[in-house]
Amino acid sequence: MLNNVAKVRKFLKSYYSAILLSGGGQVNEQECEQQRWQAAERLALVLNAGGLQRMSARVLAVFLFTGAETVTMGDIADRLSVSAGSVSGAVKTLLSTGLIERLPAPGSRREHYRLREDAWPTLFSTQNTVVHVMLQATQAGMAATSSGDPAHHRLGRMRDFYEFLLEELPGLLRRWQGRQEVT
Structure with a gap:
């Protein structure tokens, strides 16, 4: 985890240094497009350093x-210069996490996808399931250790954290939805 944080910090430092050195002069449309997709690849690197698989991170960056x-998967494969097969696995991952959705495309033989409007709250909602499973595993670990055992103490701290998350996430999501309704 700390290694990933160091990588992200190093990347962000070089990224912002490059922005400052670019001078912000006039750029043509082609240069703007190139900068756009370079920024997408940089975001994919950050997402990857944060734990998302590399191809899933790159595909998510395309959606963003x-x-x-x-x-379509073909559009993504062309944009990333990769095979459709490698895109397929990443799309399945992003579908299963609720970040993207499949859409009907009348007149097209290809499946179309888009980033869900509620992608981020949906992702956090699915995290509730993960948090609940982690809490159960932690409770089972505590039951398998005695109260004087250092492992029991560490597991107790972990349990307390996951209980806190389960209590706080629903309210956090409600506040986010309320904020979105205002904007």
């Missing part, structure tokens, strides 16, 4: 940076 309403 595309100017199109929907994209």
Whole structure:
């Protein structure tokens, strides 16, 4: 985890240094597009350093940076210069986490996908399930250790943290939804 944080910090330092050195002069449309997709790849590196698989991170970056309403797996493969097979696994991962959705595309033989409007709250909602499973595993670990055991103490701290998350996440999501309704 600390190694990933160090990588992200190093990346961000070089990224912002490059922005400052670029001078902000006039750029043409092609340069803007190139900068857009370079930024997408940089975000993918950060997402990867944060734990997302590399291809899933790159595909998610395409969804975030595309100017199109929907994209196909072929569009993504072309944008990333990779095989459709490698995109397929990443799309399945992003579908299963609730970040993207499949859409009907009348007149098209290809499946179309887009980033869900509620992608981030949906992702956190699915985290509730993960948090609950972690809490159960922690409780089982505590039951398997005695109260004087250092492992029991560490597991207790872990349990307390996951109980806190389960209590706080629903309210956090409600506050987020309320904020979105205002904007």
